[in-house]
Amino acid sequence: MAGELNDKLNTDRSVLLTLSNFATLDLIGGLSLNSQLTYVYDSNKKNFYEPSTIRPEGDGFASYALYNRNNVNADTYFSYFNSFGDGSHNVTAVLGNRVDFNQYENMRLSAIGFGSDAIKVINGRYTNDEISGDTSIESNALLSYYGRGSYNFKDRYRISGTYTRDGSSKFGKDVRWADFYSISGAWTLTEEPFLEPVLPDFVSYLKIRASWGVNGKQMGSNNARFGAYNLGFGGNPSGYWANQMNRSTYAGVTGVIPNYNRMANDKLSWEETEQWNIGVDLDMFNRRLNLTFEAYNKKTDQLLFDTTFPNYSGYNYAQANIAGVLNYGWEAQVRYRVFPAVSDWKLDLMLNFSKNENFVSKLPNGNRDYINTNQNYGYVVGLPLNLYRMFVNDYIIDDLSQLPVNPFTGQPLTGKSAWAAIRPGFPIWRDLNGDYLLNEDHDLKLATEFSPIPDIQGGFNINFQYKGWYLQAYSQFSFGADIKNTVLNAYMDAYDRTGDAWARRGLADLSAHTFWEKPGDGAAGVDFPALYPTTGSIGGPFYGFRGNQTLWIDSGDYWKITNAAFGYTFNKSETFMKNIGLSRLRIFASVLNPYQWQRSKKVVDASMVDFQGNTYGNGYPQARTISLGIDTKF
Amino acid sequence: MKKFISFKIYGMVLALLTFVSCSDLLDQEPVTITHPDVFWVNQANAEQAVAGSYALFKEVILTQGNFLYWGEWTGMTFMDSRNWIVNYIEGSGNYNLAYRDASRDWKGFYRAANWAFTAQQYIEGMSDELFDSVEMKNKLIGEAAFVQALSYFYMARIWGDVPIISESLESIDQLVTEDGFIVTVPRSPEHEVLDFALEAVEKSISLLEYSSPADPNWAIRANKASAEALKAHIALWYASRDNDNTGMINEAIAATTNVINNSGASLIDYTVEGADGVEKMCTGQSETGLFEINISSAYGESFRVSTADNNHTGLTLNAPFNRPTVATGATPVWNADFYGNEMMTMDPDRTNDIRKDLFFYEYGTTNGTFTMKYAYSSQDPDSEGSYALFSESNILIFRLADMYLLRAEANARLNNGIDAVNDINMVRGKAGVPNYTGATDRESLMKAIFDERAIEFVGEAQSGYDRIRMDYFEGVSWANTARNNKKGYFWPVHPNIISTNPAIVQTEYWQGKI
Numbered sequence A: 001m002a003g004e005l006n007d008k009l010n011t012d013r014s015v016l017l018t019l020s021n022f023a024t025l026d027l028i029g030g031l032s033l034n035s036q037l038t039y040v041y042d043s044n045k046k047n048f049y050e051p052s053t054i055r056p057e058g059d060g061f062a063s064y065a066l067y068n069r070n071n072v073n074a075d076t077y078f079s080y081f082n083s084f085g086d087g088s089h090n091v092t093a094v095l096g097n098r099v100d101f102n103q104y105e106n107m108r109l110s111a112i113g114f115g116s117d118a119i120k121v122i123n124g125r126y127t128n129d130e131i132s133g134d135t136s137i138e139s140n141a142l143l144s145y146y147g148r149g150s151y152n153f154k155d156r157y158r159i160s161g162t163y164t165r166d167g168s169s170k171f172g173k174d175v176r177w178a179d180f181y182s183i184s185g186a187w188t189l190t191e192e193p194f195l196e197p198v199l200p201d202f203v204s205y206l207k208i209r210a211s212w213g214v215n216g217k218q219m220g221s222n223n224a225r226f227g228a229y230n231l232g233f234g235g236n237p238s239g240y241w242a243n244q245m246n247r248s249t250y251a252g253v254t255g256v257i258p259n260y261n262r263m264a265n266d267k268l269s270w271e272e273t274e275q276w277n278i279g280v281d282l283d284m285f286n287r288r289l290n291l292t293f294e295a296y297n298k299k300t301d302q303l304l305f306d307t308t309f310p311n312y313s314g315y316n317y318a319q320a321n322i323a324g325v326l327n328y329g330w331e332a333q334v335r336y337r338v339f340p341a342v343s344d345w346k347l348d349l350m351l352n353f354s355k356n357e358n359f360v361s362k363l364p365n366g367n368r369d370y371i372n373t374n375q376n377y378g379y380v381v382g383l384p385l386n387l388y389r390m391f392v393n394d395y396i397i398d399d400l401s402q403l404p405v406n407p408f409t410g411q412p413l414t415g416k417s418a419w420a421a422i423r424p425g426f427p428i429w430r431d432l433n434g435d436y437l438l439n440e441d442h443d444l445k446l447a448t449e450f451s452p453i454p455d456i457q458g459g460f461n462i463n464f465q466y467k468g469w470y471l472q473a474y475s476q477f478s479f480g481a482d483i484k485n486t487v488l489n490a491y492m493d494a495y496d497r498t499g500d501a502w503a504r505r506g507l508a509d510l511s512a513h514t515f516w517e518k519p520g521d522g523a524a525g526v527d528f529p530a531l532y533p534t535t536g537s538i539g540g541p542f543y544g545f546r547g548n549q550t551l552w553i554d555s556g557d558y559w560k561i562t563n564a565a566f567g568y569t570f571n572k573s574e575t576f577m578k579n580i581g582l583s584r585l586r587i588f589a590s591v592l593n594p595y596q597w598q599r600s601k602k603v604v605d606a607s608m609v610d611f612q613g614n615t616y617g618n619g620y621p622q623a624r625t626i627s628l629g630i631d632t633k634f
Numbered sequence B: 001m002k003k004f005i006s007f008k009i010y011g012m013v014l015a016l017l018t019f020v021s022c023s024d025l026l027d028q029e030p031v032t033i034t035h036p037d038v039f040w041v042n043q044a045n046a047e048q049a050v051a052g053s054y055a056l057f058k059e060v061i062l063t064q065g066n067f068l069y070w071g072e073w074t075g076m077t078f079m080d081s082r083n084w085i086v087n088y089i090e091g092s093g094n095y096n097l098a099y100r101d102a103s104r105d106w107k108g109f110y111r112a113a114n115w116a117f118t119a120q121q122y123i124e125g126m127s128d129e130l131f132d133s134v135e136m137k138n139k140l141i142g143e144a145a146f147v148q149a150l151s152y153f154y155m156a157r158i159w160g161d162v163p164i165i166s167e168s169l170e171s172i173d174q175l176v177t178e179d180g181f182i183v184t185v186p187r188s189p190e191h192e193v194l195d196f197a198l199e200a201v202e203k204s205i206s207l208l209e210y211s212s213p214a215d216p217n218w219a220i221r222a223n224k225a226s227a228e229a230l231k232a233h234i235a236l237w238y239a240s241r242d243n244d245n246t247g248m249i250n251e252a253i254a255a256t257t258n259v260i261n262n263s264g265a266s267l268i269d270y271t272v273e274g275a276d277g278v279e280k281m282c283t284g285q286s287e288t289g290l291f292e293i294n295i296s297s298a299y300g301e302s303f304r305v306s307t308a309d310n311n312h313t314g315l316t317l318n319a320p321f322n323r324p325t326v327a328t329g330a331t332p333v334w335n336a337d338f339y340g341n342e343m344m345t346m347d348p349d350r351t352n353d354i355r356k357d358l359f360f361y362e363y364g365t366t367n368g369t370f371t372m373k374y375a376y377s378s379q380d381p382d383s384e385g386s387y388a389l390f391s392e393s394n395i396l397i398f399r400l401a402d403m404y405l406l407r408a409e410a411n412a413r414l415n416n417g418i419d420a421v422n423d424i425n426m427v428r429g430k431a432g433v434p435n436y437t438g439a440t441d442r443e444s445l446m447k448a449i450f451d452e453r454a455i456e457f458v459g460e461a462q463s464g465y466d467r468i469r470m471d472y473f474e475g476v477s478w479a480n481t482a483r484n485n486k487k488g489y490f491w492p493v494h495p496n497i498i499s500t501n502p503a504i505v506q507t508e509y510w511q512g513k514i
Helices: A486-496 A575-580 B002-020 B043-071 B086-092 B107-125 B134-159 B190-207 B224-241 B246-262 B270-283 B312-316 B339-346 B348-352 B355-359 B400-413 B417-429 B442-456 B463-470 B481-485 B495-500
Strands: A009-026 A031-050 A060-084 A089-113 A131-153 A157-168 A177-188 A203-217 A229-231 A256-258 A271-284 A289-308 A317-337 A345-362 A377-379 A387-390 A393-396 A427-429 A456-466 A469-479 A482-484 A553-555 A558-569 A584-598 A625-633 B289-293 B377-379 B389-391 B395-399
Touching (some): A256 B107, A289 A345, B043 B134, B043 B289, B043 B312, B043 B395, B043 B463, B107 B134, B134 B190, B224 B246, B270 B395, B400 B442, B442 B463
Antiparallel strands (some): A089 A131, A131 A157, A157 A177, A203 A271, A229 A256, A289 A317, A317 A345, A345 A456, A482 A553, A558 A584, B289 B395
């Protein structure tokens, strides 16, 4: 096989051209007219060829993609600046208009065929049927009128305000304009003469600040307000392999139907968010101890939400501004310099904490709980976003006599008929509706107690220096989050479903985990159910390692040192440095991920978690990297 | 320096111009998509919309082979399937099929019906000058009305009571109230659903013309006879669901008679044409077809014959049509205890019923017996594999023999025994079955007609509906009066339908069973 990968072609070329013209015309007394005109041309071309030698079907795959963006942005504004009263009063103001226009042109062309690998582009060796491609042209425009003003007095008071009126082509005529505004202010108490006798001496700086505002976001799609028709629908359902047949006609006539996946919404509008912040900055003991605290509250009640439509409409979804979310939280940072600034010793300790919460504040249909179509997550008013629906693990069965028996029929609990019959070693889930039948229709529970949001998270850093020596350590921690062991879930589930998919990704180390092997293991509390591939010989799969069960929920608590380093920096005034002409010399050693503590014994790495609480990675913990180095500069 | 200043001023002027340029910029007309405001401007587009409505109907009945679940296996006549999902029905009458959620979901029918309705509205609003002729415009409206009526009729046969949508749903305002509530629509009583379908089919009949087998669109697009055939079916179903409503029975007789006299269609005499006649009928657009769903590689509208159980070829065929060797699991099997096979054995008239040999592959042998109606295929020119075949069998919805037997049934309901027997014999005569000599009371005739339909339309997904319409459940082990009283012959409504539209109430029999 040597050398065959050389037949691969993979080029990616980008051109980004920006032409910008800025002009200022000074009018009278601090007032000027400014104009900025920017044109951006962004082009990206990709050529790709995958040779027949590495494709399972033995055919070649060639593709070409072109992405183009033209952007024109014109910003015209009056600006005003004035300072009076010996510089103690400062006023700035801006009033302007901005136009932003984007046009996108995309093209994609690909061909699959039994071509020779000698040519890597799409040419005549492919038949028409083997070549497919599409092009698209889309545009959007944004128009803004805005004003900003600020005033400050001697760094003691500062107040500022903004106002914007934005119009977007993405929204329908009646709803495309929206007004956004904000106001903020700050008061430096330590600059205030009348507070000077009141504030204790160790306070070197104290400032409080606050802001309030309403801002807006527009969603991605350029054409969502239009009721799009799909061209070329022939009614060939999935499960019917049309091969090279044309699937776009009925009785020889191209079929046109509405885009039933998404209904148009010409009332689609800005997602408006009302937000307030308050903050305090405090420096004490000659600025050796700094405290910063900030709290925020963000309320979005025009959130774009996929509304599931009743089946009589034929439509699946539409996006509408009908959900609400509240985000709030606080952050605090403490920094302590243990030694005075003049000392040879330097030790800085930095600790920061934050806590962020969110919950759903409004849902369509009179705040009815929302479950998505795939029935795997949901939203409930008053609870955090993205709640999973799961089976609740009860026990791992050791003996079939443990199964509860339906008093009416005398039959023990069973799984749904599409699953294998229950046998020892299987996980038994709670029969929530008490019908002695486990199935997805009735026994999935919205995991309301599951919250991927930590109670507290933050970092702790140390920075130590003595003359040329230094030692640094950075760490981060998180407590109180629930996480889902999606890494081992995907691995074990793939193994359980037979086939070789489990072996294609990383091989997780399962040696520390216990699995059910013999009766009694379930009562003894093994970690996982029996892990044998559920082949046809036992009546098909039971999906005992399915993702939607509480088995995978674990604690997300961890504290890890992400990086530790020590080293020595030579003083550049040392004579040997001068002699060899070095302006910088540093020797150091550093370790990435030297240490991690985590509460969970099952999760591979509790720090590799996405915002929904899913762990990621391929089954290996993060690499520990040790570097030794010399850093020089001539 | 001067040059630079003039460039500055130029830029300034340009930017100022944009200040003036007003919100026209915000009306970006999409290039990549088309939408209602710009689409309805010519005949070609209108025709494509109507083709789309047929395609939506095709999709809903073909998905997972649903038409067979709804209309064939529920009939329990000839086709014993060893497929484990079909066994939900055949084993215990459980219509709550695993992995076949679409069989409980009516969304696909509403897609076809709603789009057909919307197309009628728009085409009616288009100026006559945009069309080759007023007849052409009427034809397109009539075809859309046909698809709408057909979709509602299927829903009435599968679920009974269903919501009626009598407006064109195009804007979110129609589905979500101002305070964010989804607009709920309850199920309408089935006779109202049938009235709604009748209204659409009458409109279709009034706008369409008769056609002839020479027409390239014969049977695969609706003509006046297709619409009359549909009307006959709706009327007789209505009569059955409404205590033998005489007016409706007479409507059915009138409609079938119109089709028999004026359609241009004729019966295929199996005794004369043999296997060629059956092939012609099944591959479609034959002289006996009234309405069929087109599946044809010549039109590029076919799919690979398969062994998978998510399409009707995999569900109905065995070697040598879709695989090299006879499979003994998950494929159809001959079962002597099935109603149809028992009937064929017991009835001496059926000894020489030629349809046993023509419609089935090796009738009467255990593993190799199955209906061949979906076995017609052609080689995929792009593949060397001997089982790379494109299906050529149309899905037959209505054909002329159906009209004779519907008229016979209508006459039997009116106790016109002689007229009924005449029509029964028309069909029997074409299959080598001697004239009917049995009793001519209603009950005997209904059985005779049911039996005739069972063999004539085997595989065409009629017998399940025939059971309900004729109230004849002989040979269906799991059917009983208690179940029928709770309308357990209708399909359950998918729980998702109820959760997004809480005004829907589950069919009584299925309450607590889903």
